[in-house]
Amino acid sequence: MSRNQKIAVSEYFYSLQGEGKTMGIPAIFLRLTGCNLMCGGYGVEKDGKLRDGATWLCDTIKVWMKGTTYGFASLVELLNKDIDFIQRLQNGVHLVITGGEPLLQQERIVAFLEYIEQEHGCRPIIEIETNATIQPLDTLDVRVQYWNTSPKLSNSGMPKPERIVPDVLKWFAQNPNTMSKIVIAEESDYDELEQDFIAKGYIDPKQIVLMPSADSIEELLAKNQLVADLCIQHQLRMCTRMHVEIWNQLTGV
Numbered sequence: 001m002s003r004n005q006k007i008a009v010s011e012y013f014y015s016l017q018g019e020g021k022t023m024g025i026p027a028i029f030l031r032l033t034g035c036n037l038m039c040g041g042y043g044v045e046k047d048g049k050l051r052d053g054a055t056w057l058c059d060t061i062k063v064w065m066k067g068t069t070y071g072f073a074s075l076v077e078l079l080n081k082d083i084d085f086i087q088r089l090q091n092g093v094h095l096v097i098t099g100g101e102p103l104l105q106q107e108r109i110v111a112f113l114e115y116i117e118q119e120h121g122c123r124p125i126i127e128i129e130t131n132a133t134i135q136p137l138d139t140l141d142v143r144v145q146y147w148n149t150s151p152k153l154s155n156s157g158m159p160k161p162e163r164i165v166p167d168v169l170k171w172f173a174q175n176p177n178t179m180s181k182i183v184i185a186e187e188s189d190y191d192e193l194e195q196d197f198i199a200k201g202y203i204d205p206k207q208i209v210l211m212p213s214a215d216s217i218e219e220l221l222a223k224n225q226l227v228a229d230l231c232i233q234h235q236l237r238m239c240t241r242m243h244v245e246i247w248n249q250l251t252g253v
């Protein structure tokens with residue numbers, strides 16, 4: 001079996017898309033292992049303490065840092081047994097490939113999607129959630145209906161050259177299937193978005209969705225108003241976090 005017939009997966013579940021343009025749509029989530037960033041600041045994975053100016057923490061670190069590498073046939077068998085994978089995709093349920101940073105494994109994603117098309121006659125509706133720092137392959141782009149990007153501001157605690165990769169951002173800005181989710185913790189975050197991304201042509205304002213930084217229902221309610229005011233003022237789309245509203249701090253739902 002070649003290297004590209006395997007993929008590293010951290011978790012999978014069947015739920016509803018909780019954020020962005022397709023919020024509310026039934027979706028199977030395939031969370032791939034590994035990320036090239038560490039939002040919250042490098043070291044946060046060890047003690048949970050925010051560093052380097054971070055005001056929020058990646059809520060899936062503990063999940064994407066671990067994973068299992070599966071051959072495609074055994075992965076599909078497992079997914080079929082647990083969540084009726086192929087049948088649901090055939091019915092139009094979206095396949096949301098997330099992470100971590102799934103594009104770290106993009107050649108494997110292409111191979112997996114080719115595999116399920118050839119072996120199971122299944123070409124699902126694909127959403128990919130990415131931090132927009134890695135250039136997608138054309139062979140992947142042709143299979144993706146929704147690119148859900150989440151470029152990071154300085155409130156992620158990540159160094160600028162790691163989180164802002166101009167050529168990659170411009171590629172996404174020119175792709176009609178892109179929607180950029182921006183996490184807002186305070187009002188000055190919008191100024192940074194304007195200065196570092198919009199003014200430079202790295203993000204098209206029509207593709208932006210502002211979202212409050214919140215991993216608990218209390219935090220979400222406190223920040224919704226701020227984000228709503230910013231969206232009204234700057235004519236941007238807003239979304240809250242449906243999963244936090246319904247399931248609060250549970251993951252894997």
Ligand code: SF4
Pocket residue numbers: 035036037038039058059060061064099100101131
């Ligand atoms: S890029 Fe996404 S998955 Fe990676 S650390 Fe940041 S929030 Fe978490």
